[in-house]
Amino acid sequence: MSARSEIKYFFYFTSISIVGFLVFYLYPILRTIYLSFTNRQITSPNYTWTGFENYRHAFFDDAVLHHSLIQTFKFAVVVGPVQIIMALLIALLLNNKLKGMGIFRTVFFMPFIIPTFAVAYVFQWFFQPTNGMVNGILGYFGINGPGWHTHSDTALMTLMITSLWGFGVTMIIFLAALQGVSKDLYEVAEIDGASRYRKFWSVTFPAISPVFLFNSILTTIGALKSFDLAFMMGKGEGYPANSTLLYSVYLFGQAFQPPYKLGYASAIALLFFLVVLVLTALNFLLGKFYVKTESK
Amino acid sequence: MLVGLMLILLMVLVVAGCSSNSNDNKTNANTEKPKEVYNVKISLGTNNKASMNQFVQRFNDTHEFVKIEPLWGKDQVQLIAANQAPDIIETGDLHIHNHKDILVDLNPYIEKSGLQDTMTDFFPGLIEPLQMDGKQLALPRAFNVGLLYYNKKLFDADKIPYPTADWTQADFIDAGEKLTKRENGKVTQWGSSTVFGWWGEWLIHIRQAGGDFMTNDKVTLNTPEAIKGLQFFFDKTSKGTLKFAPGPQDDALGGFAGQKTAMEYGGHTGNWLGFNAVADFDWDIAVLPKGLVKAEGGELALEGYGISNTSKNVDAAWEVLQYFVSEEGQKLNLDLGITPVRKSVAEISLAVPMEERSNPKSLESLYSAIENGMILPRNPEFINAAIQVVQPNIDKMLEGSITVEEAAAAAATKGQEFFDNVK
Numbered sequence: 001m002s003a004r005s006e007i008k009y010f011f012y013f014t015s016i017s018i019v020g021f022l023v024f025y026l027y028p029i030l031r032t033i034y035l036s037f038t039n040r041q042i043t044s045p046n047y048t049w050t051g052f053e054n055y056r057h058a059f060f061d062d063a064v065l066h067h068s069l070i071q072t073f074k075f076a077v078v079v080g081p082v083q084i085i086m087a088l089l090i091a092l093l094l095n096n097k098l099k100g101m102g103i104f105r106t107v108f109f110m111p112f113i114i115p116t117f118a119v120a121y122v123f124q125w126f127f128q129p130t131n132g133m134v135n136g137i138l139g140y141f142g143i144n145g146p147g148w149h150t151h152s153d154t155a156l157m158t159l160m161i162t163s164l165w166g167f168g169v170t171m172i173i174f175l176a177a178l179q180g181v182s183k184d185l186y187e188v189a190e191i192d193g194a195s196r197y198r199k200f201w202s203v204t205f206p207a208i209s210p211v212f213l214f215n216s217i218l219t220t221i222g223a224l225k226s227f228d229l230a231f232m233m234g235k236g237e238g239y240p241a242n243s244t245l246l247y248s249v250y251l252f253g254q255a256f257q258p259p260y261k262l263g264y265a266s267a268i269a270l271l272f273f274l275v276v277l278v279l280t281a282l283n284f285l286l287g288k289f290y291v292k293t294e295s296k
Numbered sequence: 297m298l299v300g301l302m303l304i305l306l307m308v309l310v311v312a313g314c315s316s317n318s319n320d321n322k323t324n325a326n327t328e329k330p331k332e333v334y335n336v337k338i339s340l341g342t343n344n345k346a347s348m349n350q351f352v353q354r355f356n357d358t359h360e361f362v363k364i365e366p367l368w369g370k371d372q373v374q375l376i377a378a379n380q381a382p383d384i385i386e387t388g389d390l391h392i393h394n395h396k397d398i399l400v401d402l403n404p405y406i407e408k409s410g411l412q413d414t415m416t417d418f419f420p421g422l423i424e425p426l427q428m429d430g431k432q433l434a435l436p437r438a439f440n441v442g443l444l445y446y447n448k449k450l451f452d453a454d455k456i457p458y459p460t461a462d463w464t465q466a467d468f469i470d471a472g473e474k475l476t477k478r479e480n481g482k483v484t485q486w487g488s489s490t491v492f493g494w495w496g497e498w499l500i501h502i503r504q505a506g507g508d509f510m511t512n513d514k515v516t517l518n519t520p521e522a523i524k525g526l527q528f529f530f531d532k533t534s535k536g537t538l539k540f541a542p543g544p545q546d547d548a549l550g551g552f553a554g555q556k557t558a559m560e561y562g563g564h565t566g567n568w569l570g571f572n573a574v575a576d577f578d579w580d581i582a583v584l585p586k587g588l589v590k591a592e593g594g595e596l597a598l599e600g601y602g603i604s605n606t607s608k609n610v611d612a613a614w615e616v617l618q619y620f621v622s623e624e625g626q627k628l629n630l631d632l633g634i635t636p637v638r639k640s641v642a643e644i645s646l647a648v649p650m651e652e653r654s655n656p657k658s659l660e661s662l663y664s665a666i667e668n669g670m671i672l673p674r675n676p677e678f679i680n681a682a683i684q685v686v687q688p689n690i691d692k693m694l695e696g697s698i699t700v701e702e703a704a705a706a707a708a709t710k711g712q713e714f715f716d717n718v719k
Contacts, residue, residue, distance in 0.1 A: 043397065061717040152697065153697075237494075237684065238684075240692075258680070
């Protein structure tokens with residue numbers, strides 16, 4: 001086949017994907033970049049080029065944005081690592097050959113498929129300070145439970161706890177990786193008299209380390225982008241006292257709530273993209289210290 | 297080949313990026329009535345679909361060439377963002393500032409249709425908030441006004457007389473305290489509810505105390521009057537001195553509709569259908585008690601509708617808008633539990649003997665409350681400032697983390713900084 005024909009067939013087979021990429025990915029990205037330099041409002045067709053004004057406002061004037069970034073970091077620093085560790089521990093448990101293991105796997109994955117609004121309502125009921133189940137149990141042990149989601153000191157922590165149970169996909173990926181670890185390696189380790197702890201650090205973890213890196217990146221990005229649960233539990237506004245105001249919730253509010261500042265929302269979306277990019281790069285950098293590949 | 301394909305892709309991008317704001321096909325007030333059927337699009341929420349469907353049906357049955365095409369559950373803002381704005385845009389006194397660039401000036405249509413002659417039939421104060429720069433950008437369809445909602449059964453159980461138009465704040469406090477019940481240290485019934493997370497209640501107390509959110513573009517939440525209003529809002533909650541309304545950490549017992557809360561200060565007429573859907577809920581309304589200084593201060597908010605300037609048939613959209621405010625449309629509103637904006641229609645509802653009315657029975661209170669109603673500050677950034685900058689201080693005040701004075705000072709300073717920065 002000639003090179004010309006190869007190019008022709010290449011475009012025949014990939015054109016739909018390329019068009020999809022250009023229209024649904026590249027164009028929105030370019031449009032967002034363009035809008036970030038304007039004062040575009042959704043409800044006004046009249047807008048002007050404002051240069052770096054949106055970025056200047058975001059950096060120097062918008063105290064609520066700075067606060068939301070801090071809250072998001074706090075949230076991600078706790079939720080990301082804890083979710084990874086929980087997912088790995090549960091995956092290790094579910095990797096055992098026990099009777100009825102399929103049921104356990106389903107049960108642990110189930111939270112992922114429950115609608116967020118239902119999760120939010122149920123957890124708000126659990127954590128209700130005066131009549132909720134959690135403070136009821138704490139009260140039984142003589143502990144005066146906190147205000148949970150109703151108090152600005154504890155609302156973010158409550159959101160973190162509620163977010164933790166959504167580790168289903170991370171766990172499934174770990175489980176798949178664990179099942180791919182060669183049994184021979186465990187047999188060799190056992191012959192050498194390795195303990196379970198030693199087997200995990202010398203056999204299991206090195207074998208699944210690329211997947212660990214992959215999950216770390218996904219979980220970090222996921223935690224930084226968290227939106228739905230924070231939106232539901234914080235009444236869409238970071239209630240109480242902006243304590244649950246995550247960056248994405250604030251960004252959404254800027255674009256889709258009056259006065260619908262699409263230009264400004266585009267600018268802070270791009271700034272957030274840079275933050276996520278840096279943290280992802282940091283994750284890759286850290287991965288160099290623990291990821292074992294075939295060549296290593 | 298490659299160049300050709302890239303050109304096609306570029307064209308796709310250009311087409312996708314092009315704005316469809318063209319007004320070329322728009323007809324104006326001077327053109328003839330359309331002879332072909334035109335579907336007037338309007339975004340409608342699904343929560344009131346059953347009742348709104350009747351409205352749409354009635355219009356469509358009585359109009360030959362213009363039909364309403366409801367876009368159920370489609371978000372109006374997203375449609376506007378996608379350059380697919382519906383013909384009719386829902387707006388209100390709070391949103392008119394943000395919609396001013398996409399709405400048609402209705403004045404020529406009002407004059408041509410003769411609606412001008414019936415403008416005096418609208419309740420005073422319901423037309424002006426939908427004007428900007430001399431243009432009438434929308435017409436009101438319904439309104440909300442601050443009222444005192446009360447549960448008749450709970451009042452009857454304690455033999456407390458129902459609220460009346462001459463109630464003062466002292467009467468409200470007295471009833472609130474008497475109607476708050478405690479068992480083993482736990483509250484089993486609240487005298488009144490508390491509105492958390494937005495200005496729905498605290499702004500009324502501030503205004504009735506003689507203060508306001510803004511005066512002449514300056515945030516005035518730290519004036520002595522405003523502080524007194526905030527103090528009362530705080531005092532009525534469980535961390536304050538009066539303790540007849542829940543704080544954020546208390547079980548609100550399902551709020552007013554939960555039937556274990558005797559009163560609601562302010563409330564919203566949009567909740568009436570929901571209240572009436574609760575079994576055995578016997579409730580009514582009264583005008584707000586006179587506050588610390590004055591009776592005036594309940595929020596007056598308008599649900600208005602205007603015509604998109606991208607509508608391909610403004611005449612047809614105007615026909616729908618006229619129906620919204622016509623006597624027939626307003627009567628239908630009344631049947632559906634929506635507050636009418638025309639006095640003549642209100643009188644029809646008042647002519648029905650009180651015992652034959654559904655809840656709320658005291659419609660006299662509804663209409664007389666309008667004169668004490670106040671619209672919200674007409675600043676496009678008001679919602680942002682109130683929710684993201686001022687409200688966090690009120691939340692902390694209700695938690696007991698900061699004092700009322702500290703909350704007022706922080707709200708005023710940060711609120712003012714916010715407005716200065718967005719200029």
